[in-house]
Amino acid sequence: MEGIDWDDAFANAPYIEGAEAYPAAWAAAAAQFRAQARARLDLHYQHHARARYDLFLPAGTPRGLVVFVHGGYWLRFGKSDWSHLAAGPVAQGWAVALPSYTLAPEARISEITAQIASAITAASADVAGPIHLAGHSAGGHLVTRMICAPSPLPPEVLARLGHVLSISGLHDLRPLLATQLGATLRLSPDEAARESAALHAPEPGIAVTAWVGAHERPEFLRQSALLREAWARKGAQARLVVEPGWHHFNVIAGLAEGDSMMTRALLQQGA
Numbered sequence: 001m002e003g004i005d006w007d008d009a010f011a012n013a014p015y016i017e018g019a020e021a022y023p024a025a026w027a028a029a030a031a032q033f034r035a036q037a038r039a040r041l042d043l044h045y046q047h048h049a050r051a052r053y054d055l056f057l058p059a060g061t062p063r064g065l066v067v068f069v070h071g072g073y074w075l076r077f078g079k080s081d082w083s084h085l086a087a088g089p090v091a092q093g094w095a096v097a098l099p100s101y102t103l104a105p106e107a108r109i110s111e112i113t114a115q116i117a118s119a120i121t122a123a124s125a126d127v128a129g130p131i132h133l134a135g136h137s138a139g140g141h142l143v144t145r146m147i148c149a150p151s152p153l154p155p156e157v158l159a160r161l162g163h164v165l166s167i168s169g170l171h172d173l174r175p176l177l178a179t180q181l182g183a184t185l186r187l188s189p190d191e192a193a194r195e196s197a198a199l200h201a202p203e204p205g206i207a208v209t210a211w212v213g214a215h216e217r218p219e220f221l222r223q224s225a226l227l228r229e230a231w232a233r234k235g236a237q238a239r240l241v242v243e244p245g246w247h248h249f250n251v252i253a254g255l256a257e258g259d260s261m262m263t264r265a266l267l268q269q270g271a
Contacts, residue, residue, distance in 0.1 A: 071137025140169020
């Protein structure tokens, strides 16, 4: 893959019309949802200031737990930017936990992976039943890392996982070594390989969906297809969904709707 401009390959905003308006719109939608939701906010899962999660609850006993992990290239955003994405699963009777994590470059990607395992473990003690994971972009990387064998999750938590949904996820980090982002992340060749879910065998018995917008950058389309193929070859129940008409910044919108195709897919026990 010589001659590829990898910085451009991973750049989303220059190819999305009105990209600069999305962060403020996400934050506004998140604040509006938090204002009316049944929630327990700023729950600690470790001692670091960012090691907190919000838990959004349905009206009755939860049917299970969804954990949504945000993206931002491991560098940006926090749980409060994405609260509205809990709305879809909550409407279907599920509790939803949204963790923040220590951002790079303060934390290496491998350290963030360990933090997310701690966050899921803490949230699992709050809600009984099955656990489904979803993540967007870098968050898609983090949730698929939870089921790379051997999983960083405790066996009793891993046994409850029913479905992992990686939305526009990054599953092969090695190309980042050729980018300015890779230097900012302090990414080494060894860590890039260890943190690439597509290079690992998945834990057995857990359905996986790689979901990507049809209008996304070619590299994000490749990353999703790569995970599905690599893990299907290793025996996983894995599928690829390429959603027509959507790009990297709006493909996640379905999680805010209880009857969307994305929310229904996430809550299925199998892919």
